Amino acid sequence: MALLVSVESKRRGFTLTASFEAPTPGITVLFGPSGCGKTTLLNAIAGLSRADRVRVELNGEALHRLPPHRRRIGMVFQEGQLFPHMSVERNLVYGLHRAPKDTRKGLDRGRGLLLAPEIADLLDLQHLRRRRPHNLSGGERQRVAIGRALLSQPRLLLMDEPLASLDAARKAEILPYLQRLRDVMRMPVIYVTHAPDEAYRLADYLVLLEGGQVIAAGPMTDLVSRVDLPLAGRDDASAVLLGYLHSHEADRGLSAIACGGQVYMVPLCDVAPGTAVRLRVPAREVILALEAPRNISVNNVIAGVVCAVRQDVTTHAVLVELDVGGGQIVARVTMDAAERLRLRPGVQVLALIKAMGVELLSG
Amino acid sequence: MTPPTQEEWQIILLTLRVAALAVGGALPVAVAAGWLLSTRFPGHFLLNAIVHLPLALPPVVTGWLLLTLCGVEGPVGAWLFQRFHVRLAFTQQGAALACAVMVFPLMVRAIRLGMEAVDRGLLNAARTLGAGPLDRFLSVTLPLAAPGVLMAIAMGFTASLGEFGAVITFAASIPGQTQTLPLAIFNALQSPGGDAAAARLSICSVVLALLGLLIAERVGARLRR
Numbered sequence: 001m002a003l004l005v006s007v008e009s010k011r012r013g014f015t016l017t018a019s020f021e022a023p024t025p026g027i028t029v030l031f032g033p034s035g036c037g038k039t040t041l042l043n044a045i046a047g048l049s050r051a052d053r054v055r056v057e058l059n060g061e062a063l064h065r066l067p068p069h070r071r072r073i074g075m076v077f078q079e080g081q082l083f084p085h086m087s088v089e090r091n092l093v094y095g096l097h098r099a100p101k102d103t104r105k106g107l108d109r110g111r112g113l114l115l116a117p118e119i120a121d122l123l124d125l126q127h128l129r130r131r132r133p134h135n136l137s138g139g140e141r142q143r144v145a146i147g148r149a150l151l152s153q154p155r156l157l158l159m160d161e162p163l164a165s166l167d168a169a170r171k172a173e174i175l176p177y178l179q180r181l182r183d184v185m186r187m188p189v190i191y192v193t194h195a196p197d198e199a200y201r202l203a204d205y206l207v208l209l210e211g212g213q214v215i216a217a218g219p220m221t222d223l224v225s226r227v228d229l230p231l232a233g234r235d236d237a238s239a240v241l242l243g244y245l246h247s248h249e250a251d252r253g254l255s256a257i258a259c260g261g262q263v264y265m266v267p268l269c270d271v272a273p274g275t276a277v278r279l280r281v282p283a284r285e286v287i288l289a290l291e292a293p294r295n296i297s298v299n300n301v302i303a304g305v306v307c308a309v310r311q312d313v314t315t316h317a318v319l320v321e322l323d324v325g326g327g328q329i330v331a332r333v334t335m336d337a338a339e340r341l342r343l344r345p346g347v348q349v350l351a352l353i354k355a356m357g358v359e360l361l362s363g
Numbered sequence: 364m365t366p367p368t369q370e371e372w373q374i375i376l377l378t379l380r381v382a383a384l385a386v387g388g389a390l391p392v393a394v395a396a397g398w399l400l401s402t403r404f405p406g407h408f409l410l411n412a413i414v415h416l417p418l419a420l421p422p423v424v425t426g427w428l429l430l431t432l433c434g435v436e437g438p439v440g441a442w443l444f445q446r447f448h449v450r451l452a453f454t455q456q457g458a459a460l461a462c463a464v465m466v467f468p469l470m471v472r473a474i475r476l477g478m479e480a481v482d483r484g485l486l487n488a489a490r491t492l493g494a495g496p497l498d499r500f501l502s503v504t505l506p507l508a509a510p511g512v513l514m515a516i517a518m519g520f521t522a523s524l525g526e527f528g529a530v531i532t533f534a535a536s537i538p539g540q541t542q543t544l545p546l547a548i549f550n551a552l553q554s555p556g557g558d559a560a561a562a563r564l565s566i567c568s569v570v571l572a573l574l575g576l577l578i579a580e581r582v583g584a585r586l587r588r
Contacts, residue, residue, distance in 0.1 A: 048487045068490045069498075081488035085506045094502075098493030152492045 003028070003058050003156070003188050007044045009051035016040050016051075016212040022205045024059065024188035029199045029220065031231075032209035038192040041209070042158050045190065046073050058156055058188065072099070074154030078161045080145040082133040088144050089129040095152020122184060123147045123177055139170035143177060150185070157189045163198065178202055179362075196231060200224065200240050200280050201361045225328040227310040227319040232330050237283040237319070240361075241327040245271045254299065254355065260326010265299040265355045271362050278361040285357030286331035288320065289350045290341055299355040304329060306347045311335065318343070322351055329353075364566055375567055377455070378543040382523035384459035386516055389467050393515055397474030398504070415468045417529075422465060426532025429461060433533075458534035458541040462523040469522055470515035477511015478504060513582045521575030525568070544568050
């Protein structure tokens with residue numbers, strides 16, 4: 001089951017040549033700086049703009065051969081684009097009423113929201129039904145936009161920086177909904193963003209775009225810790241580990257996360273044991289040691305092997321990528337430290353990670 | 364001034380009827396032209412110029428062109444007469460046609476502005492939600508451009524009330540048939556001792572024009588909302 005995308009477009013002096021193959025279902029994040037061609041790529045996939053060459057194949061079906069309004073590719077726009085002359089309810093069912101009958105999975109025309117309870121509950125839309133778009137907050141508007149796209153029974157969902165026009169508080173409000181969506185919806189999603197935080201939380205597969213080209217594509221957990229890629233070079237560079245909540249140790253104020261054979265301690269949280277979680281380990285929170293320290297405050301001492309080292313001359317930093325069984329971690333240390341410890345690929349090290357320094361991104 | 368006499372009411376009603384007919388007939392064509400121009404298709408400059416011709420030409424020339432084309436001996440007029448036994452020149456319908464042609468540019472402008480104000484992003488959203496071209500036009504473009512359309516109706520109607528040159532050339536000044544308010548005023552001024560009548564009719568004209576403009580303003584305010 002795969003999603004094949006290949007787009008070539010030369011418009012107004014900007015050339016976009018991008019191809020990738022993403023596994024489905026799952027969220028594929030297109031990540032890159034502003035102006036790298038992400039939105040152009042998305043519009044070409046949806047058929048909203050003409051490209052010189054477009055190929056979109058979902059599980060073998062060629063979607064690019066269909067006119068845009070028949071592709072059943074749902075889209076959530078950065079500015080929501082809710083119809084101002086319709087109530088929230090009418091906005092939500094606009095796509096539903098135009099979906100082919102055989103796709104509606106038991107959702108009936110006349111009763112709208114009442115028969116799409118999962119989506120209404122998932123996005124908390126019930127109490128907004130009678131309002132008009134101009135009476136909604138930014139966060140509410142985006143939730144309605146997402147609901148509207150989902151209700152149109154798409155087979156592929158595109159999201160164009162849906163959180164970009166929201167302030168930090170609204171973003172924090174919506175991200176849990178998106179995480180919930182990821183766990184519940186079994187449809188492929190292409191999510192465009194320039195915010196790494198969204199990639200860490202939501203992506204299964206990551207496609208890095210720069211200057212109209214794909215510079216790397218692969219599972220998110222692999223790409224974020226690769227020292228040769230831009231993400232690891234950022235100030236907020238992090239590795240992401242996939243695991244599940246193992247147990248709570250309330251008396252110690254800690255919770256244990258199991259990730260590929262290792263156990264990571266984090267401050268006590270209220271996630272149910274067994275829940276799948278993502279652990280974000282910032283590169284700056286990782287200390288490297290050649291021997292186990294004693295009487296130290298650090299709660300996590302993780303054994304690993306150096307697999308790549310890269311020097312960043314401008315910041316006098318060295319990025320070290322470690323294999324820790326079940327994933328990778330990236331550490332940022334000084335050139336001096338890298339020399340003293342003689343860090344090179346193959347060296348066995350211990351990663352000291354403060355429990356207070358990691359972030360739990362629960363699903 | 365004393366209230367209008369029976370005769371004066373007939374003139375006013377005839378004028379209103381002609382204006383209504385003119386706007387009703389021009390509206391679908393103006394909507395089509397306004398929409399077409401808003402798409403900025405290649406050649407829209409030319410279409411725009413043609414649409415605005417009645418504003419630039421002397422009204423009597425427009426009336427004369429109508430006679431040439433739609434008079435009983437003209438290509439369109441002859442066809443209409445042979446096929447449907449319909450005559451336009453020197454009839455009330457003809458007066459309405461003359462008004463329609465004269466106010467057409469005003470209506471198209473208002474409608475085009477209304478259509479251009481519709482966010483393309485909304486139409487893209489409608490596309491991704493499964494709406495085809497006609498569906499998008501009816502469910503998104505038209506409702507959102509409605510203020511522009513209403514403005515066109517209000518302005519077209521008000522302007523039709525005052526149309527003179529084209530009407531008198533194409534439809535002549537036949538009392539009870541084509542003698543609208545402006546034509547009646549002109550007729551009164553040409554007749555000896557008609558000054559008082561002309562004055563009364565002029566006041567009616569001013570009142571109607573003011574009412575029309577006020578309504579158009581209210582509609583325009585909604586458009587700017």
